Amino acid sequence: MMENGKIVTIPAVATIDEIKDEIPNVRTYYLSFDDKAIDGAFTFRSGQFIMLTVFGEGECAISLPPSPEKDRFHITVRSVGKVTRALGGLSAGDKVGVRGPFGNGFPFDEIKGKNVVFVAGGIGLIPLRSSIVHVLQHRKDFGRVILLSGSRTPSDIMYKYNMKEWQENCEAFYTVDNPTPDWTGETGFVHTLIEKAKVPVENTVAFVCGPPVMFNTVNQELMKRGLSDEFIISTLERHMKCGVGKCQHCAVGRTLVCTDGPVYTYRQIKILGEQI
Amino acid sequence: MYLIKKSDVLRLAEELGKTHDLYGPFMEPATKQAMFERVGKAADIDLAAPIPALPPKHALLPHYEKILAYSYDKKTQKVDLAPIYDDRPKALFGVRPCDLTGILCLDRFFLGQEFLDEVYKYHRKNLFIVSQTCVAPFKQCFCVCCDGGPAASEGYDLNLTDLGDTYLVEAGSEKGKKLAEAMGLAAADAKHQAEKTRRIDKCITLFDSVATDNKAWISRVMNRVTTGFIDEAVWEYIGNQCFECGACSFVCPTCSCFNIVDLPRKNGGAHESDRVRTWDSCSYEGYTREAGGHNPRKPVEDRRNKRFFCKLSYSQSKKYLRPGCVGCGRCQWVCPGDIGLPNVVTYIRREIHS
Numbered sequence: 001m002m003e004n005g006k007i008v009t010i011p012a013v014a015t016i017d018e019i020k021d022e023i024p025n026v027r028t029y030y031l032s033f034d035d036k037a038i039d040g041a042f043t044f045r046s047g048q049f050i051m052l053t054v055f056g057e058g059e060c061a062i063s064l065p066p067s068p069e070k071d072r073f074h075i076t077v078r079s080v081g082k083v084t085r086a087l088g089g090l091s092a093g094d095k096v097g098v099r100g101p102f103g104n105g106f107p108f109d110e111i112k113g114k115n116v117v118f119v120a121g122g123i124g125l126i127p128l129r130s131s132i133v134h135v136l137q138h139r140k141d142f143g144r145v146i147l148l149s150g151s152r153t154p155s156d157i158m159y160k161y162n163m164k165e166w167q168e169n170c171e172a173f174y175t176v177d178n179p180t181p182d183w184t185g186e187t188g189f190v191h192t193l194i195e196k197a198k199v200p201v202e203n204t205v206a207f208v209c210g211p212p213v214m215f216n217t218v219n220q221e222l223m224k225r226g227l228s229d230e231f232i233i234s235t236l237e238r239h240m241k242c243g244v245g246k247c248q249h250c251a252v253g254r255t256l257v258c259t260d261g262p263v264y265t266y267r268q269i270k271i272l273g274e275q276i
Numbered sequence: 277m278y279l280i281k282k283s284d285v286l287r288l289a290e291e292l293g294k295t296h297d298l299y300g301p302f303m304e305p306a307t308k309q310a311m312f313e314r315v316g317k318a319a320d321i322d323l324a325a326p327i328p329a330l331p332p333k334h335a336l337l338p339h340y341e342k343i344l345a346y347s348y349d350k351k352t353q354k355v356d357l358a359p360i361y362d363d364r365p366k367a368l369f370g371v372r373p374c375d376l377t378g379i380l381c382l383d384r385f386f387l388g389q390e391f392l393d394e395v396y397k398y399h400r401k402n403l404f405i406v407s408q409t410c411v412a413p414f415k416q417c418f419c420v421c422c423d424g425g426p427a428a429s430e431g432y433d434l435n436l437t438d439l440g441d442t443y444l445v446e447a448g449s450e451k452g453k454k455l456a457e458a459m460g461l462a463a464a465d466a467k468h469q470a471e472k473t474r475r476i477d478k479c480i481t482l483f484d485s486v487a488t489d490n491k492a493w494i495s496r497v498m499n500r501v502t503t504g505f506i507d508e509a510v511w512e513y514i515g516n517q518c519f520e521c522g523a524c525s526f527v528c529p530t531c532s533c534f535n536i537v538d539l540p541r542k543n544g545g546a547h548e549s550d551r552v553r554t555w556d557s558c559s560y561e562g563y564t565r566e567a568g569g570h571n572p573r574k575p576v577e578d579r580r581n582k583r584f585f586c587k588l589s590y591s592q593s594k595k596y597l598r599p600g601c602v603g604c605g606r607c608q609w610v611c612p613g614d615i616g617l618p619n620v621v622t623y624i625r626r627e628i629h630s
Binding site: 015083241259 | 353389390391502532565589
């Protein structure tokens with residue numbers, strides 16, 4: 001049952017239509033709701049998340065990588081914990097439960113006309129994919145669009161099959177920490193690309209997502225160039241149980257990541273004064 | 277306003293017990309502690325029992341509760357989901373004002389925010405609350421510092437005040453009034469009301485000599501806690517004393533954090549599971565640990581200051597429409613590390629003065 005366009009309490013049953021292997025241990029699951037009414041009514045904003053139930057195992061928060069418009073509904077998940085490992089054991093045709101969408105989403109209306117810089121570390125590219133595809137779908141609404149992606153090794157690069165398309169439609173740079181002999185691209189951590197890409201700071205907004213160490217280094221580098229912390233936007237990850245502001249596990253300062261986030265500016269994060 | 281003879285007061289409980297699951301305070305012989313639990317019969321209730329060890333929040337937010345029963349058969353791909361809502365009529369008889377204040381905080385938190393908590397809503401649906409005015413404080417009490425007592429001003433269906441050989445009975449809702457009328461209670465007048473006021477005033481003057489364990493000048497620290505201008509060393513000092521046992525959360529009338537786990541159903545089929553909601557505490561290290569092992573709030577002091585932020589900040593008060601502490605003194609009572617809320621307030625005030 002949906003309330004205000006959200007599935008709040010009881011998960012809606014969805015079928016895994018197709019599973020695609022991405023990088024090692026990461027798979028994409030294409031989903032459709034069994035209830036056709038929900039399938040038609042389910043909409044979301046870039047940056048929102050769902051609570052995914054793997055039956056018999058539990059529930060966890062999962063970001064939404066598809067663009068809100070003209071994109072097949074899917075989630076991309078690395079098998080890490082109890083629930084996501086169990087998800088990794090499912091096959092096409094199996095059922096899962098979905099609640100959501102929850103959270104605030106990226107502020108697209110406010111950033112129209114600006115240069116957009118996406119900086120992703122590893123699978124940090126998954127929650128950013130929604131916005132990347134959305135921005136590229138509305139390419140003329142934005143100034144320069146730059147994508148900086150850092151991965152451990154060439155085989156850890158997310159969405160490698162989109163690389164050519166993204167390099168054609170925006171300024172996309174890829175780097176790896178540990179290159180293989182056949183790697184011809186950049187080498188080094190992702191923050192080194194900021195200089196190479198000549199990232200602008202005027203009229204610019206940066207979307208940063210990745211592990212905590214990468215997040216801090218990239219933000220320092222961007223601010224050193226002169227980008228204000230209120231134009232550095234990120235999405236936080238937290239252990240969550242309810243998704244609707246009641247269990248309080250995801251509290252960051254006075255806010256809850258599930259209802260006030262997961263999208264925050266770096267300035268907000270600094271004021272809230274908690275570790276990433 | 278009505279009157280009921282002291283010897284007759286449990287007739288009210290008896291009447292409620294006919295249509296409700298009856299909860300009330302009593303002395304537990306084994307532990308010699310006052311408890312507030314479901315009772316077998318009205319006569320088991322002891323209104324003179326001291327403040328119970330646990331607040332009655334478990335009637336609305338049980339320690340352990342199944343909220344969803346489901347089955348998923350992979351062979352047939354059949355999924356059955358059956359939510360479990362508990363709307364049994366429950367009557368809480370003899371609730372202390374601080375605990376009633378706690379319930380009102382939970383109401384506002386679970387029913388008054390962006391999302392409404394369905395499970396709580398059903399627990400609350402058919403609840404009947406009979407509160408009682410405290411005519412004397414206990415050693416641990418500091419409700420007068422937090423506007424949590426000693427008399428309830430809202431939220432009850434009936435409120436009892438001990439006037440000596442009678443109880444003054446005030447109705448706070450239509451269903452409370454209906455019950456009092458149906459019981460044929462005698463009417464009270466302004467004289468009885470004045471006697472109630474006199475007894476509350478007397479109770480407040482007794483705090484100095486009786487409630488000697490705790491004082492908490494919370495208004496003095498709310499600003500600091502909200503803005504975060506408290507020396508890290510203070511939180512570290514507090515964190516170093518924390519045993520991470522979670523007792524403060526469990527005895528707190530306003531602590532409501534919960535965990536959710538899916539478990540295979542006991543004696544159920546291979547495909548059957550239950551979604552279970554249990555009490556949780558922000559003092560546990562695993563509370564914020566993510567699946568990959570990363571824990572953004574690993575040091576204990578980071579978790580401790582979170583709890584006091586919940587009790588003492590303006591931001592959280594906006595959710596409760598009052599401070600998150602009701603002044604029952606239970607956290608100070610149970611804390612093995614001596615960092616119950618009143619002590620924490622003292623530590624922060626000391627830092628302000630130094």
